[in-house]
Amino acid sequence: MIDLGVESHYSRLGVSPNATGAQIRQARDDLIRRLREQQRREPARRAELREREREINNLGGVLAAPARRAQYDKDHEHLRFFTVRSAAAPMFDEAQDRIDVLHRVISAHLRDKGVCLRPLSDLDRDDFSADSTPNDLLDDLIGQN
Amino acid sequence: MTATAIDSPRQSLLAAIKDLQKRPVTPAVRIALAEAEFRLALFTGAKPGEARKRLDAAIRHDPFCPKLFLHRGRLQHRGGKLAAALSDYRHVIRLAPASRRAHLLLALVLVDMGPATRALGDLVIAALNSARPEELKAAVSEVDAWLADQVTPDGKPRRVAAKRGGSGAPDAWRLALYELITREKVSADHLAELLKTGLARATGAGEIAEHATACVVLLAAGHQARRVREFAGSLLTEHADHPAVALLDGALRLAQPADPAAYAALAAELVEDGVLPVELVCLFHLAAYGPHRPGTATDALARLDRYPDTIRDSYCFAELRIAVLDGLACRAWAEERFAEARLLWQEASAIDQFRVPVALNLALLAAKTRSERHYAAAWGRLTELLYLHAAGVGDVQLSLPDRRTLHLALVGQAELRHCESSGGRSAQTPEQIRAWLADKDALTEWLRQWDLYYVNARLGFRSPIHLLGVSANTGAEDRVAARDSFVRHIQVALDGWDWAGLDVFAGLATGQARRADQEITANEIRDQYYESELAEARALAEAALNRGLTLRRMMIELLDRSSGEGLRLGHELAYRQLALPWHVLRPICVERGLISDDVDPVALFENDLVSLACFWDQPEPATDQERAERLSALEDCVALLPGNRELRLLRCRAIRAVGREEDAYAAALKALALPTAADERTEPVTEQLINLVDEIGWQALPESVRGPGRSLTPPSVQQVITALRKALRRFPHSGAVRCELARLLAKPGVGKIDEAIELLSVGLQSALSTAQRAKYVELLATTRSVKATLPIxxxxxxxxxxxxxxxxxxxxxxxxxxxxxxxxxxxxxxxxxxxxxxxxxxxxxxxxxxxxxxxxxxxxxxxxxxxxxxxxxxxxxxxx
Known part of the structure; x- marks a missing residue:
């Protein structure tokens, strides 16, 4: 069995390497809060849990500071792969995807009810017939059919 | 010819193009051709690949038409080629500076390109909403400055000042809004301003739908229902019958705090009544009761079971269940409740067994907990999926960085078990090599993972020259050799894995290698990535060289042991060694003085393997199983170097050692049939093979015939002849048997001299060597002379x-x-x-x-x- 040494700061926090600063801070704060609750519940393990709290605080501090995070990413490139990833579909995970999916779903829902929702941009459109330019030479040839 | 009797618009356009192509090339004809190609590209049902080619053709006919670049950019944008899309959009703006569509798409692609350009995208959207042309121009100038920085980067990321948008333009306010709500910090004022624009425009059915939808999106983004209700304004009362407003109303009802049971009942009712799409219910559920909320996993999963089957059976609900399971598992992982995390991810995997992140998380879990029971299966499954997905979509680039990183990490881990540093030419001492060879797990992993890493690394090059591993001035013949060598390496790397879809992947990878060769040959596309990927290509060649040197050190260590027990491993080493691109590595070896100019490393490695194979029976195998294993290793060696007679001779001996005389005989004949140059090295091998054939035939005779002196009752001439005939039928190429039989038949009193002559004539036709032929000729002459004096x-x-x-x-x-x-x-x-x-x-x-x-x-x-x-x-x- 190969020892992968798969501990990255991201995996310790349980966030994706692509997590935003806010998500990282949130994860760090949540973990620390839970560890403190645990310290209250399990006084016998207080020293061990305190040590863990310090560790989470430190690595959270690295990832929360953009420059330190960039340096960490550069030094541990392969660990970006060996990090727990979100398995949720993008619509549940990424704000931008959520909006895209929602917009498509609502468009289809309303279309079924006879209401046409204008596409947000040309990226959402499929019908570009209006973009054709009349061309006498071409249109004559087509008209001969 | 004119277009005639065509029954579909697409066919009409194709016929028109044919017609136009036959005409003299005038500006009018070129513009008509461009328009025809353009219409075909945008035809409903046109595949992206064809559409792209059509637009390229249209641009060649009319390079000044903005819409052609706009649509090509759009296609590339949708296909994920964002940099190319950005370039096209920028070009449209040069050709048509007032095009809002192009500016909108430019903004979107900048947003989609990620954090580095998102502020620029926001800037363009804000400028579009401001409705001031000078702001738009200034925003595009910022984009140009950023583009210029990409050509000559100064090492510092460009800072773009944040710009508040105006009140909102009809075609851009929603984009600005959606862009705004994905940010970490949302300006409440700006948000209100944009929604005010939406509400003000909500007079017609379409605009009402736009504003109501924007409010729903806002709600899904986590904004408070109370605030959203305010943004919706009078819509909820004045247009309650509008389906979009009904949808907004339903969404607002769902967003009210409620107990989970009531939520599920209301959601089911709204979906059943057609007010809400099920996707919205799933999104709202995750926001309200997702894994981020306190509570146990059991409670979170029980909440999902409250929905009726109509909802639970939907595809989106399955995704919701995975999201919940995964979120809970991530939480359990972070809190070091690993058994629970494993159960939850296994549950997610049961819903979608092809999901890579789930497989990765399970693999990480196995590594983290050092679970021998789960480790191999989990990592194997992850790797399989990384190849399977690429095979499934028909694109080796999919998951390529992940595959490369995974394999490289495994290679590094395997190396580090016995070497202090990885890859250096002087990194391994003989002791380290010996320790490594003794560690079967680490060695096997290193041997196999490195090839997978190498193949993926090569496939990752966008430059066809680097993909093939050649240099810019390599000739056609060497390029074909490089291509074939890479194709072989792909086979070597993928050989022995039983992952699903691997054959398809191999086909795709091979196809990519062939395309790279064709691209270089056709010289159609400028190799724009050559320079930028040169350093990486050199680093990969260096890694390949180090690999080759390490393999040689291992082979030498095996040779020093002079034992057939290392033959299986020796074959593995040679198999991997010969897969390396020596046509590229050899000049580097010569340049560094590792070998002299007249040394062919491939011949050297082949020779190593043959030398090792010579020890196949040392020490003498103790059991039949050991004998069979040595033979099997020799078989593999022959398969690796099928043209090598020496290896085949050794294999024949090994086959005889397991008592398969017929097989040994057939194998020897096959070896003798191989084309080979007659030289000092091959001639003795040929002779030994012929001797072996003779010996096999001779050994087929009964002991009493072979050594009549030792027998109490020597056989009669007739008995010997019968035995010889039988042996010759089994082994007709055995010269010893044939000659002896002929000699006996020609004896006076036997009366079979004609048969002897016939026997020798046949032997002459099928002689295995010049020496054997000469022997037959001599014996034939003697027998014929015997026949002439036969009466006397x-x-x-x-x-x-x-x-x-x-x-x-x-x-x-x-x-x-x-x-x-x-x-x-x-x-x-x-x-x-x-x-x-x-x-x-x-x-x-x-x-x-x-x-x-x-x-x-x-x-x-x-x-x-x-x-x-x-x-x-x-x-x-x-x-x-």
Whole structure:
């Protein structure tokens, strides 16, 4: 069995390497809060849990500071792969995807009810017939059919 | 010719293009051609690949038409080629500076390109909403400045000042809004301003739908229902019947705090009534009761079970369940409840067994918990999925960075177990190499993972030159060799894995190698990535060289052991060694003085393997299983170097060692049939193979025939002939058997000299070597000469046989009971026998049958000796 040494700061926090600063801070704060609750519940393990709290605080501090995070990413490139990833579909995970999916779903829902929702941009459109330019030479040839 | 009787618009356009192509190339014709290609590209059902080609063709006909670049950019944008899309959009703005569509798309692609350009995208959207042309121009200038930085980067990311948008333009306010709500910090004022624009425009059915949808999106983004209700304004009361407003109202009802049971009931009712799409219910559920909320996993999962089957059976609900399971598992992982995390991810995997992140998380879990039970299966499954997805979409680039990183990490781990640093040429000491060779797990992993890493790393090059691993000025012949070498390496790397979809992946990878070769040959596309990927390509070549050197060190260590026990491993090493691109690595080796200019590393490695194979029977295998294993290793060596006769000779010997004479014989013949240059090295091998064939035939004879001297009752000539015939039928190329049989058949008294001649003539036709042929020729000549004197030989034979029989009889009589009468009778019988043999000798001399003379002389001498002994006198060598 190969020892992968798969501990990255991201995996310790349980966030994706692509997590935003806010998500990282949130994860760090949540973990620390839970560890403190645990310290209250399990006084016998207080020293061990305190040590863990310090560790989470430190690595959270690295990832929360953009420059330190960039340096960490550069030094541990392969660990970006060996990090727990979100398995949720993008619509549940990424704000931008959520909006895209929602917009498509609502468009289809309303279309079924006879209401046409204008596409947000040309990226959402499929019908570009209006973009054709009349061309006498071409249109004559087509008209001969 | 004109377009005629065409029954579909697409066919009409194709016919029109054909027609136009035959006309003289005038500006009008070019513009008509561009328009026709454009319409075909945008035809409903046109595949992206075809659409792209059509637009490229249209641009060649009319390079100044903005819409062509806009749509090509759009296609590339949708296909994920964002940099190319950005370039096209920017070009449209140069051709048509007032195009809002192009500016909108430019903004979107900048947002989609990620954090580095998102602020620029926001800037363009804000400028579009401001409705001030000078702001738009300034925003595009910022984009240009950023683009210029990409060409000559100064090392610092460009900072773009945040810009608040205006009140919102009809075509851009929603984009600005959606862009705004994905940010970490949302400006409440800006948000309100944009929604005010939306509400103000909500007079027609379409605009009402736009504003209501925007409010729903806002709600899904986590904004408070109370605030959203305010943004919706009078819509909820004045247009309650509008489906979009009904949807907004339903969404607002769901967003109210409620207990989970009531939420599920209301959601089911709203979906059932067609007010809400199920996707919205799933999104709202995750926001309200997702894993981020306190509570146990059991509670979170029980909440999902409250929905009716109509909702639970939907695809989106399955995704919701995975999201919940995964979120809970991530939480359990972070809190070091690993058993729970494993259960939850396994549950997610049961819903979608092809999801890579789930497989990765399970693999990480196995590594983290050092679970031997789960480790191999989990990592194997992850790797399989990374290849399967690429095979499934028909694109080796999919998950390529993940595959490369995974394999490289595994290679590094395997190396680090026995070497302090990875990859350096002087990194491994002999002790380290020995330790590594002794660690089967680490070695196997290193051997196999490195090839997978290498193949993926090569496939990752966008430059066709680097993909093939050649240099910019490599000739066509060497390029084809490089291509074939890479294709072989792909096969080597993927060989031995039983992952699903691997054959398809191999086909795709091979196709990519072939396309790279074609691209270079056709020289159609400028290799724009050559320079930027050069350093990486050199680093990969260096890694390949280090790999080759390490493999050689390992092989030398095996050779030093002089044992056939290392043959299996030796084959593995050679298999991987020969897969490396030595056409590229050899000049580097020469340049660094690792080998001299006249050394071919491939020949060197082949020689190493053959040298190792020579020890195949040392030490002597103790069991049948060991013998079979050595043979199997030799079989693999032959498969690796099928043209090598020496290896085949060793294999034949190993086959004989397991008692498969027929197979050994067939294998030897196959080896002899291989084309080979007759030189000092191959000739002895050929000779040994022929000897082996002879020996196999000879060994097929019964012991009594092979060594008649040792037998109490020597077989008769007829018995020997029968045995030889049988052996020759089994092994017709055995020269020893054939010659012996011919010799016996040609003997006087046997009466089969024609058969002997025929036998030798056939042998001559199928001789295995020049030496064997010469032997047949010689024997054939002798036999033919025997045939010419056959009547005389027959007479001689009769005479000598008669004399011998007489001698045996009288001596037998005399020795059974010696008497004077018997002595006289014996002398009387022996004297005519001597005369008969003397006559035979005379006949032989007369007919110049020299080959019979020594035997006759010997017989005559023995007869005279008998007479002398009976007579009590000295033998008389003279006549009489």
């Amino acid at each position: 030989r027959e007479s001689i034979h009769r005479m000598t046989t008669s004399a011998l029989e007489t001698a045996r009889k009288v001596i037998g009589d005399f020795t059974s009971g010696p008497s004077e009468a018997k002595r006289q009778a014996a002398l009387a019988a022996l004297r005519p026998a001597i005369e008969e043999v003397t006559e035979a000798q005379r006949l032989a001399k007369q007919a110049a049958i020299d080959d019979e003379l020594p035997a006759l002389e010997d017989l005559l001498r023995r007869l005279r000796l008998m007479v002398a002994e009976l007579d009590g006198t000295e033998p008389n060598d003279g006549e009489g």
